Amino acid sequence: KAGVTQTPRYLIKTRGQQVTLSCSPISGHRSVSWYQQTPGQGLQFLFEYFSETQRNKGNFPGRFSGRQFSNSRSEMNVSTLELGDSALYLCASSSRVGPYNEQFFGPGTRLTVL
């Protein structure tokens, strides 16, 4: 099985712009979660989707949004980029929801905001 794929792998944007990141989960996985990882804050949960519905949301401003399509692929969007949005954005997929399931992470998208 192919793993979780994320595109693009690297992205450079300037303040005020918006960005869309894409995640393709492992085939058959219907749950997709997004995380932001920075050296200072560690890995923080953004949101989780299951069958096109947002199940959970972390403590991020409304500039961060996401969606999931019927084929389970997911996108996250960040509008009005700020310097502090520079981070590694990770996507993880799981076959089911629940605290007993393992999540499979993609390689991440490294976003740099100048």
Add this chain to the structure above:
Amino acid sequence: DAKTTQPNSMESNEEEPVHLPCNHSTISGTDYIHWYRQLPSQGPEYVIHGLTSNVNNRMASLAIAEDRKSSTLILHRATLRDAAVYYCILLSNFGNEKLTFGTGTRLTIIP
């Protein structure tokens, strides 16, 4: 969210067992204990998880204290590929489970 405490760093010799401790004194009865690791320049990787009983898989073993206030991840024979940051995380069973990583333990393997 229940918190976990791990040592910042540990070292181990190659081909020797490694015991990575994690304290979670505020764990609730329905919290699952998960371990993930992150190799340099990669996304996190699932290692193992458990609820009450000790667990084994092809990667590692998880020993859970009887009172569940602590757990230990055991790598039976460390290799250089096991050098990574290891995270101990608690996930609750109330529908709002989400991985929250702390600072983890940076494991260095000495050849």
